[in-house]
Amino acid sequence: MNEGGTDRPAGQTPDGETRDVKARNGGACDVDVFIVGGGINGAGIARDAVGRGFSVALCEMNDLASGTSSASTKLIHGGLRYLEHYEFRLVREALMEREVLWAAAPHIIWPLHFVLPHQRAMRPKWLLRLGLFLYDHIGGPRHLPGTRVLNLRTDPAGAPLKPEMRTGFEYSDCWVQDARLTVLNARDAADRGATILVRTECVGLTRAGDHWEVRLRDHTDGTERTMTARLVVNAAGPWVDRLLHGPLGRPESHNVRLVQGSHIVVPRVFDHDRCYIFQNPDGRIIFAIPYEDKFTLIGTTDHEYHGDPGAVRITPEETEYLCSAASAYFRAPITPDQVVWSYSGVRPLFDDGAGKAQEATRDYVLRADPEPGAPLLNIFGGKITTYRRLAESMLTRIEEHLGRRGGPWTHDTPLPGGAFPKEGFDTLVGTFQAAYPGLPAALLRRLARAYGTDTPTVLGEAHTTDDLGHHFGADLYEVEVRFLMDREWARTAEDVLWRRSKLGLRLTAAEAAALEDWIARPQ
Template identity: 65%
Template sequence: MSQPTSRASDSSNAQGGDSPGPDQTPYPDQTPYDVFIIGGGINGVGIARDAVGRGYTVALAEINDLASGTSSCSTKLIHGGLRYLEHYEFRLVREALMERETLWAMAPHIIWPLRFVLPHHKDTRPAWLIRIGLFLYDHIGGRKKLPGTTTLDLANDPAGLPLKPHFRKAFEYSDCWVNDARLVVLNARDAADRGAQIDTATKVVLIRRAGQLWQIGLEDRLTGKSRQVEARCLVNAAGPWVDHILKDALGRKDTHNVRLVQGSHIVIKRKFDDPRAYFFQNNDGRIFFAIPYERDFTLIGTTDRDYQGDPKNVTISDEETDYLINAAAEYFSEPVQRSDIVWTYSGVRPLYDDGASKAQEATRDYVLKSEGKPEEPKLINIFGGKITTYRRLAESMLEKIEDAIGSKGKPWTEGATLPGGGFDALAFDSELMRFEAEFPFLQPDHAWRLFRLYGTRARTIVKDATSIADLGENFGSDLTESEVRYLMREEWARTAQDVLWRRTKRGLVIQDEADIARLDNFMAEQLPAFLTV
């Protein structure tokens, strides 16, 4: 397999963005932007989308690929965070619960409901405590379409089949699943469609105040060219590297705002046929999930431990692998073996350092801090946060931007769909059937995959094709030239890894090195056409 491990390398001490494609306008270098954002993870692109939609001029720079770090290494859930109730994070949980149906409606192709089965383990939390937590979960978040909690008899329910027989009772509740990397790129695409400049593979090499403006030096990592832009407000959304921006670019050598916490996952061959996911409690008080993944696999995670190294080098440890295997063995009647593992990925969460004694007790809430004297341009830093609340974080950030440079528009993202998501949240199946009827030459699995990734924009990939041959060269499985060109043109994909492991997850099934080499060579040949001279 080409990519056995995914590493979090979202942003280093200088973020950046890729040269714009032919469908984008190059930087107007002589005109100051209202807002310049460092970081192409979910928070950065969410802020860019919200800000440009209110009328601000916006540029975003990402040093690598969109969602190349923390934002593609989550457990891929839109959830309230049931366990956060134990730490009395009621505001965070309520806000997250309220976002579930908002985000589902925004992007029903990449977000959908998922039922979770929580087997009662007599050696962990008592049943009465779980019932209280689930009662709060059902009632404090404005749930309308998601079904509520039920109690299961595992002796008679199919959810009990893969579990050890002594698990007799379980609770079933609702959250949502999200394709996290696609959530990032669709926010970026929508921001760009509304006028924002989104660049990847560009490094921020200089940040300095000049009067009432920021001067930002940029280096294109693909062409080697340098340029400078100016902005009235600077947003530091560099994720695990947020302190590096302050230290290296601004000289704040004693800065310490975030606690880096590693979360690792394993992906195994499909462990169970039930469409529901499992929420498991471990004997050490921690929790982990086993989730149906990409149809043929099961995702198990996550771990929670402090991380001291460079975030770009994070990989799963043998200790973490053993932890997840042994934890799963407590529940599944058929143990997980190392030989079952087909992929692992690790990410570093930049949690706000609230002084908690354990990594799993550190707050998942976000903190926004504005810096700058009254006569100086403002720098606004983001510490912490979680993918579920990214849209609300963006709204909070826009309040600080308004304080810094004035108001230009009202909140608008609630109720606005993302690219490809312009259909009713409950109508995915009927929309898919319509797509299949339009292009009957597509195999059902291929049509499903395209519509799940791109929604209504899948038609832009298939266009006027009348046969599979019309989609061009095949790079393995059902990945075609037409899809790759779309990803390069519309979604900033620049390498085979971008396509296989962030845009599509086809890396799980395309394992022939010759296919991967053909894809890389094809993209390298096409790349100049997508770069501004």
């Protein structure tokens, strides 16, 4: 339950409370800023804006992070391969943000070490050395180890690889639980006063002089209502042009090219905790990353997509491509029948005219709608690593229209659960294990990875497994599901099992169905 005795997520305000927001704004509009899109960019902007003193509402037609923001390779990184396309500013900004985000959310972000085997037929050693030297130094001060050369004939990282792989380069980046990063930004925004409306679609945008009328449809019950805002941010990701085409009536708008990226998950291919980055003859790269303890994540693909972003699915050709690319390096071949799960996402890259999908810029572009009247600000492109900087850039634009409120503040402010030293995760886990000796150590470690310092809030008064409530399978219990429903907008088993966690890999189909039934019951 939230403060005040309601059982809705924090920040999910009913219609009556919208009128209170309008009163606080002097009766002119319901909110200063209305954001369409509940991916990482929309959630990040909502957090920054409300923290500066703007009144904010955000709508997402599905679940938070249900599109691109839960379908990444889950890396906080500079993008080593972007150096080949001379995107030095983007790489520098991303590398600087890697340090900032790690400090802000050390429970869901942590360092990884990547092994890049040298292939004579691919890029020469001197080019790899140069690229990695730049990667180590253009991002400014860092706490991650620098590049080192590996003898793959003696280093354990060479054991899973084919014997012709003799030399490798090891460098560092970070891992992120991408969907949780989005949810934590939304949670912080809501805790600071923002209104977060999930499963609520923007179906109409009308300028009414100096403000917007935003027509919303609740996908839960089909009801519609209208909110007013002084400014609208179009953060709809792959649907950014569709918002301009439909609710705004601009069928000629074309600003993004949609690029499909797919990943496969297979049983664990190697035993150590390092990752691999493999070069392919077509110029692309793929990663092989330890995943959820017992698995290996392999991805990604990169090709044009022309369908409904909500209907994207991995193709047999993509599965075969990823298996073949990984098998070119690993001693034991990877085959499609080993795939236990796959996922696909659509990246909305700014259409810069690049000939190939992998050559299109990953940088973001912010553009104001040229029509007079109430301002509309659109986001094209971007990557998860630079979402916070994108939000700061968007706030600069917002302040040009609405006036300055508070200054930038997110650089050194932790996200929910992240208020502990970035290298102190094991200490945090030890504290929980000492405080909850009656709970399994593995459960406490998983909860700490998901919720950080909020873990005691999730557990409540529970000190034994009997106190955790209904057991849904694996180590998922009622107290956690209730927390996700009450505080993090979870509404379905998919929200819980594939976005708030990856426990879908561990629950059976029958257990997942039982969880779905339990969530659907009146609580």
